[in-house]
Each structure stands twice: as C-alpha cells, then as structure tokens.
Amino acid sequence: MPHVLTLIAPPGALAPAHLNAARAALTALGADCDAAEWLAEGEAADLPFTALAAEQAIAAVRGALGDGALDLIAQPRAGRRKKLLLADMDSTIVTTETLDEIAAFAGLKEKIAEITARSMNGELDFRQALTERVGMLKGLDASALEETWKATELMPGARELVATMRHHGARTALVSGGFTFFTGRVAELVGFHEHHANTLLLDGGKLTGAVGQPILDRDAKLATLKRLAAAHGLALSEAATIGDGANDLAMIQAAGLGVAYRAKPSVAAAARHRIEHGDLRGLLFAQGYKASEFVAG
Structure with missing residues (x-):
C-alpha cells in the first residue's frame, strides 16, 4: 500500500469503531485498505490504503467520523x-x-x-x-x-x-x-x-x-x-x-x-x-x- 492514514487522538479516545468507520469510508471510494495497525492502543493507529489522494482520504474519513477529537494525517508510506x-x-x-x-x-x-x-x-x-x-x-x-x-x-x-x-x-x-x-x-x-x-x-x-x-x-x-x-x-x-x-x-x-x-x-x-x-x-x-x-x- 503506497499511502497511509494515521489517526491520532488523546489517550483512550481512539476506538476500533473509529478505525472500522475510516476503513469503510475509504473503501466506499474505491480504495484498497490493509488492516489497521495500532501505534498506541486507544491513541494512534495506521491505516494503509491505495487508489486515493491524501486529501480525498482525509475528507472521506473526516466526513465519516465527524468533528470529534481526532487528528488525521495522510501521506506516502515511503520515507515517513x-x-x-x-x-x-x-x-x-x-x-x-x-x-x-x-x-x-x-x-x-x-x-x-x-x-x-x-x-x-x-x-x-x-x-x-x-x-x-x-x-x-x-x-x-x-x-x-x-x-x-x-x-x-x-x-x-x-x-x-x-x-x-x-x-x-x-x-x-x-x-x-x-x-x-x-x-x-x-x-x-x-x-x-x-x-x-x-x-x-x-x-x-x-x-x-x-x-x-x-x-x-x-x-x-x-x-x-x-x-x-x-x-x-x-x-x-x-x-x-x-x-x-x-x-x-x-x-x-x-x-x-x-x-x-x-x-x-x-x-x-x-x-x-x-x-x-x-x-x-x-x-x-x-x-x-x-x-x-x-x-x-
């Protein structure tokens, strides 16, 4: 997967439901997604994806998750x-x-x-x-x-x-x-x-x-x-x-x-x-x- 979306929240505020909703939002636009990987359970996770521009990915996931206390960073995986x-x-x-x-x-x-x-x-x-x-x-x-x-x-x-x-x-x-x-x-x-x-x-x-x-x-x-x-x-x-x-x-x-x-x-x-x-x-x-x-x- 050439791109990755990182979801970041205050400790304890990031739930599996957020990751599932993010993945669903990306796949609905035709993206392929690997399974999410926790960087810090309840706080940060990576969601690898392909076939979407970073701006599209963020807009789609933000639309699915609303304006909660979540930061979204999408970028190429290489050279992170x-x-x-x-x-x-x-x-x-x-x-x-x-x-x-x-x-x-x-x-x-x-x-x-x-x-x-x-x-x-x-x-x-x-x-x-x-x-x-x-x-x-x-x-x-x-x-x-x-x-x-x-x-x-x-x-x-x-x-x-x-x-x-x-x-x-x-x-x-x-x-x-x-x-x-x-x-x-x-x-x-x-x-x-x-x-x-x-x-x-x-x-x-x-x-x-x-x-x-x-x-x-x-x-x-x-x-x-x-x-x-x-x-x-x-x-x-x-x-x-x-x-x-x-x-x-x-x-x-x-x-x-x-x-x-x-x-x-x-x-x-x-x-x-x-x-x-x-x-x-x-x-x-x-x-x-x-x-x-x-x-x-």
Whole structure:
C-alpha cells in the first residue's frame, strides 16, 4: 500500500469503531485498505490504503467520523521517518508565548498578547510586530526574563519527540522568532542539537527596547531549514517541521512532513498536516513510530 492514514487522538479516545468507520469510508471510494495497525492502543493507529489522494482520504474519513477529537494525517508510506526536525518554540515546544509572559512584569501582557495573536495569525508583519512589542518593554529589569523562565513549561511530548528522533539519527533544531535567552535553555532541557532565535538587547541589566539584527522571521526559518538540509545532505522531503504561527508557515509548507500544531486559524488552513488534539508525540505517530519505540527525554 503506497499511502497511509494515521489517526491520532488523546489517550483512550481512539476506538476500533473509529478505525472500522475510516476503513469503510475509504473503501466506499474505491480504495484498497490493509488492516489497521495500532501505534498506541486507544491513541494512534495506521491505516494503509491505495487508489486515493491524501486529501480525498482525509475528507472521506473526516466526513465519516465527524468533528470529534481526532487528528488525521495522510501521506506516502515511503520515507515517513524524517532525518531532520525543525521546531518552533513558543506555543509549540513550550506552552506559552514567552514575550507575552515577560510583558506581564511591565503590566502589558494583555496589550502585547493581542499584538502577538494577530502577528501569529498573519494579520501583522512579523518584524514590525516584534519590534513594536519589544519597544514597549524598554527599561524593564532583566530579572523579568529569569522569572518568566521559572514559570515556563514544556509542551507534553516535547522530550519524547526530540529524544526519539535523535535516537534514530535525526538532526534536531529549535528555530524561534522568540529569544535566545529562552531557546538556549529549552534546547538544553529538551535535547535539541542546536537553536536559533532573536536576541533581546540589554544595557545595565535592563531591556533597551531593541532586538538584535538581523531578525529571525518567516523567511529566516525557511532559510534555516534549507541550510541545515543542505549541510546534512538531505532533501527537504526528509525533513519534519512543526509550529503554530504565520512565521512558521513557509517552513511547514516546504518540509516533507510539515505540521501545524494547535495552530492559528490561517496557519491551520494553509498547512497540509495538522495536529489539533494530540500532543507532540503525534509527530512521532505520523512518522510511523510505535509508542513502544519512544525514547524518554
């Protein structure tokens, strides 16, 4: 079978009835299907199929299963396991937008978070929005960064995602429109080989209100994907990327397995693959890894 549909749900939410309904929906359109294979019982399963395009398969199964808490990823079976991972940080590898959390110490969280949300949905130019938000924090004591870090939490599945891909030989990189103050720490905590982000400028222990140049934006994320792929002798089809914001979309669309993760509406609509209900382990399931193969980070 040249294609596979992966069904992913929160633990315990995927039932045999879902798999039977998915198989029936595909066969009703003339597809041939092998038996479904559990990747994690009650959570993820593969359904190999042929004779349908990926978009047709997803539409048919979504129509049969409705709008329940299920993620569907359809793709060719060949080359599923990727050799390069690029991941966004804020609202992807960590649960928060770190700049919004810094702003709380200046009493500006609500105002800055509104700008962040619009920027991540593609409504504002990323560079301008970043410059504006950081400028509003001029004079804030750098201790706000440390306090923000203390409260920062990893997204469920982050460690397993990176550790498992590294164990199987993949190169891993954290690529963020946020700041190196956080990406360096997150990369070390999670196990990324490398990290790339923007730099908050400080003077006398306070934020200057400026960002180091050049700014790492959407184009820079895509350029980093291409550069790392070339450096390791890989095609873009051998890469996996994951993120939630408009500045992630170019690298999501360029990679062989680009996933919009609990993404902003405009990003989810433009991405081929989406994970909205599962955690970051969903990117492992999408590559055909069984839960028994996961490596704890």
